[in-house]
Each structure stands twice: as structure tokens, then as C-alpha cells.
Amino acid sequence: MSDNTAAFFAALSSELMLGEEEATLEAVAQRALEVVPGCTAAGISMRQRRGRVDTVAATSPLVDECDQLQYDLGEGPCLDAITDDLTYLSNDLANDTRWPRWGPEVARRGMGSIVSVRLTGDAGSVGAINMYGAGCGAFDPDSHDLALIYAVHASNALRAAHQASGLQTAVQSRHLIGLAQGILMQRYDLSMDQAFTVLQRYSSHRNIKLRDLAREVVDDRGLRHLEDHTVRRAAPRSRDTASGPTTS
Numbered sequence: 001m002s003d004n005t006a007a008f009f010a011a012l013s014s015e016l017m018l019g020e021e022e023a024t025l026e027a028v029a030q031r032a033l034e035v036v037p038g039c040t041a042a043g044i045s046m047r048q049r050r051g052r053v054d055t056v057a058a059t060s061p062l063v064d065e066c067d068q069l070q071y072d073l074g075e076g077p078c079l080d081a082i083t084d085d086l087t088y089l090s091n092d093l094a095n096d097t098r099w100p101r102w103g104p105e106v107a108r109r110g111m112g113s114i115v116s117v118r119l120t121g122d123a124g125s126v127g128a129i130n131m132y133g134a135g136c137g138a139f140d141p142d143s144h145d146l147a148l149i150y151a152v153h154a155s156n157a158l159r160a161a162h163q164a165s166g167l168q169t170a171v172q173s174r175h176l177i178g179l180a181q182g183i184l185m186q187r188y189d190l191s192m193d194q195a196f197t198v199l200q201r202y203s204s205h206r207n208i209k210l211r212d213l214a215r216e217v218v219d220d221r222g223l224r225h226l227e228d229h230t231v232r233r234a235a236p237r238s239r240d241t242a243s244g245p246t247t248s
Contacts, residue, residue, distance in 0.1 A: 021158070025057035028154045032131050033059060036147045038113065038138035039131040043067050045078045046119075046127035053079065053127075066106045067130060076102045077116035081128040087117045087151075089144050091137045106132075113138035117151035119158060129154055180214035187222050 025044055032042035043063035046056045055067040070076030076099050077088035090096045093114060094107035106114075113133035119126055129151055133139055139147075177199065184195035199217070203210045 024157050024160075028129065028157060029057040029059050032129060032147075032150060032154075035150050036115065036131050036139075037143045038133045038140070039115070039143070039147075040134045040138070041111070041132040043130050043132075044119070044127060045070075045082065045130060047082065053082065056127075062109060062111070063130070063132065066109060066111055066132065069102055069105055073102050073105075075099045077114055078128040078130045081116040081118045085118070087115065087144075087148060089115050089139060091133075091139060094136075110134055112136040115139055115144060115147045117147050119151060119155045126155075126158070176211055176218060177214040180217035183217055183221055 029042045029044050033039050041058075041060050041063045043055050043058035043066075045053050045067055048054050053071055055064050058064045058067070067076075067078065070079055077090065080098075081088050088098075090098070090103070091113045093099070093103040093112055096103045111132045112135040115131045115133075116128050117131075118128050129147075131139075131147055177196075180199060181192055181195040184190055184198055185192060188195075188198075190198065199210060199213060203213045206213070
């Protein structure tokens with residue numbers, strides 16, 4: 001890598017650190033058009049719960065359509081990049097035998113080439129960035145190398161954005177639980193420890209996350225459908241319980 005290339009990617013990495021996860025995803029997809037020669041459209045596919053894969057950012061509706069074909073058919077380079085290998089390159093999707101159903105369909109839509117590169121997180125593979133090229137032969141070896149380097153910086157930016165989002169959620173949850181404690185203390189004449197224990201007990205009884213129950217308490221200014229004496233009965237007489245809000 002030349003000094004100019006290294007300096008470019010160092011600056012690019014800083015530009016992608018936007019803090020908010022959604023904005024970072026959109027920026028990563030959009031900047032791929034500028035960074036990787038031959039790339040005319042790009043999208044990011046991410047693992048979801050239960051093994052599902054979804055497109056979370058795309059530079060055009062056609063990207064969404066081409067990606068969705070991969071998910072529907074169960075074949076395609078982004079699925080392979082996520083699960084099996086680091087990167088996949090094709091400069092002739094219409095005739096690529098690795099994806100005999102998906103490739104011709106995408107080629108008919110004007111996307112003849114693709115580079116798909118795995119995106120990694122703290123726990124390993126989290127998704128892939130898909131860089132489409134119009135027609136055959138869109139990507140040369142330099143394009144492929146730049147796509148690999150770009151994916152590393154994209155992964156770092158997305159990891160940082162995800163961590164920042166998690167911290168923000170935790171802070172918001174603690175604040176919400178604290179508000180709920182205050183409401184219970186005032187309405188039901190409870191101590192801080194008792195109010196927190198009541199929240200814990202009803203969270204467990206209803207199988208609902210503590211922060212979601214706290215949101216209900218804040219919205220309803222109390223525990224819905226429960227008489228005051230019922231709530232007081234659920235509060236412990238001892239004040240030894242920990243009063244610190246959690247995000248469970």
C-alpha cells in the first residue's frame with residue numbers, strides 16, 4: 001500500500017466514525033461507490049436473529065432487489081461471504097456456476113459483476129458489504145484489493161457505532177428505570193429499594209424486560225390494573241435490597 005493510499009484510508013476511517021449506527025451504515029454503503037473502482041451500487045447485508053439476513057443499507061432500490069433475491073433463493077456471494085469465506089468476486093454473474101439461479105437473474109437486471117466482502121464484529125462475522133458493477137468485467141485486481149481494505153475500515157466503524165449505540169441504550173434504560181422508581185415511591189409510599197424490588201418482581205412475573213416495564217410505569221404513572229395495596233404488598237419490608245437500576 002502506498003503512503004497516499006494509507007493516508008486516504010486513515011482519513012476515510014475517521015469520516016465513517018459517525019457515532020449513530022444507522023448513519024454509519026448508510027455512509028459505508030455510499031462511500032463504497034467512491035472508494036472501489038467499478039462499483040456502481042452497494043449494499044450491506046447483516047445477520048439477524050434466527051439466522052435471517054437482511055439488507056440494512058443500500059444505495060439504490062435495485063440493490064435491495066438483488067440482495068433479496070439472494071435471501072429468497074438461498075444462494076449468492078453475500079450469503080457465502082457471511083458464512084463460509086472472506087470475499088467473493090465475480091465479473092460474469094450471468095455464467096457464474098457458483099450461483100446458477102441468482103447470477104442470471106441479477107445479470108438480467110443490469111448487474112453483471114460483484115465483490116462481496118465479509119464484515120466482522122467482536123464475535124466474528126456479522127454481515128457483508130456487496131459492491132455491484134454494471135456489466136461484465138467491472139472489477140480489476142486493484143478494485144478487489146481496495147474492496148478488502150475498505151471492508152476492514154467499514155467493520156471498525158460499524159463496531160464502534162454498535163458499541164456507542166449499546167452504551168446510549170444502557171444510559172437511557174437506567175434513566176427510565178430511575179423515573180419509574182420515583183413514580184412508584186411517590187404513588188405507593190415506597191422507599192427507593194422497595195420500588196426497585198417491585199419493578200424486579202413484576203418484570204419477572206410478567207416475563208418482560210425491566211426497561212420495558214419501567215416505560216409502562218412512566219407512561220401510566222403507576223402499575224397498570226393494580227390497586228395500591230397490591231403493589232405495597234409486593235414490596236419487601238426490609239430495605240436491604242439493592243436499589244441500583246439495571247438494564248436487564
